Amino acid sequence: MDWLMTAAILVTGIGGGLLGALVGLGGGILVVPILTLLLGVPIHHAIGASLVAVAATSSTAASTYLDRHLTNVRLGMTMETATTIGGILGGLTAALLNREILSGIFALALVGMGISMFYKVKDEGTAIALNPQASGFMAKLAAAYQDPYTHQRVDYQVRRLPLGLGLSFIAGNLSGLLGIGGGAIKVPAMVLLMGVPMRVASATSNFMIGVTAVASAYIYYTRGFVDPLVAGPVAVGIFLGASLTPRLAGKIDSKAITKIMAVILLVMAVEMALSAFGIRIH
């Protein structure tokens, strides 16, 4: 039993959970490269652990959002049909890929995330154009919530569901392939394309992520890629880190953090890309 390693994994989880939650990412995007590059955990085990941790943080956050009545459960459930199928295929693909190729794909994802952090979707209520033609199934996806800050009731309807399902499938695929939540795709898709208000989008995304993560986690689990001595401390760490975030959120300049995160992601991308070619800096 290597306690130093366990402590290092726990600290990695806390840091990943803290930073990830501050900028609205699941934490997996930071934890996987740190585990593989600094702690020498095989990438498949790092992704397996990350998926388990994503299930923990997503369930915790989803629980809070449900209490505030921000989640659109019907929309979430509908989009889950696509994310879970994507998740399974991603998990199966990852099991077939070797360490180098998986590191390379992860490096590309880090670059994408890093760039998108500079152009982050504004965390403000978006004006929603109501679509009076909605009928049948689409009418049932319409809902209302009360904005926690303005105390105003916001009614909204959902548009372009097929497009949303397609993007959910891709998000699920990335989740299964790389052990990240996929919220970075789902939230902008819901806000920019489907007319879902920002708060509802992030609440509903969190609601979905847990199910998406376990769809691929079962594959990692049954293939023997879940190491309890890695997944256990990562899950506890990310949970603790994400729980600490609300205490810090008001005291920190979130714009600066977002920029710093973007730089961190790009640096990690370079290291992951190098490791894909067998070059290690540490």
Add this chain to the structure above:
Amino acid sequence: MGRDYGNRPPRKPAVEEAGAGPLGDNGPLAPAADLRLEKFISQVLRTGVLTCLFLVGIGFILLAFHPAGAMHMVLPFREIFPAMIRGQGTAFIDLGILVLLATPLARVVITGIGFAWQREWPFALISLAVLLILVASIIIGSH
């Protein structure tokens, strides 16, 4: 702006129970059945995560006493409980991880039952589809 309730006593809007604060003039945000279901799902999710953290915590405490029992693979399901009785730390962590992985599955089942209860058949069917996909992922994975 108060609403005229006639002779009936003003009914407390269901949404206040969900902690959403004061309402506008448009009535509750969602049917009471929806709000109850959301509350229940929320409790299930929280219970699952806390149970997992508790089991993982116990697991590491046991490992501090018997570090030799550390395993780098999750035990097969039927071996987990006998190993827990033997006081093997990693078996507790294994069960914690399984509880965590079962929590979203339970959430899908409960949401589906909730929709069926409300006779929202399209969404009950969608929940069933998600459940079947998750079961398929367990079956596909083990082959």
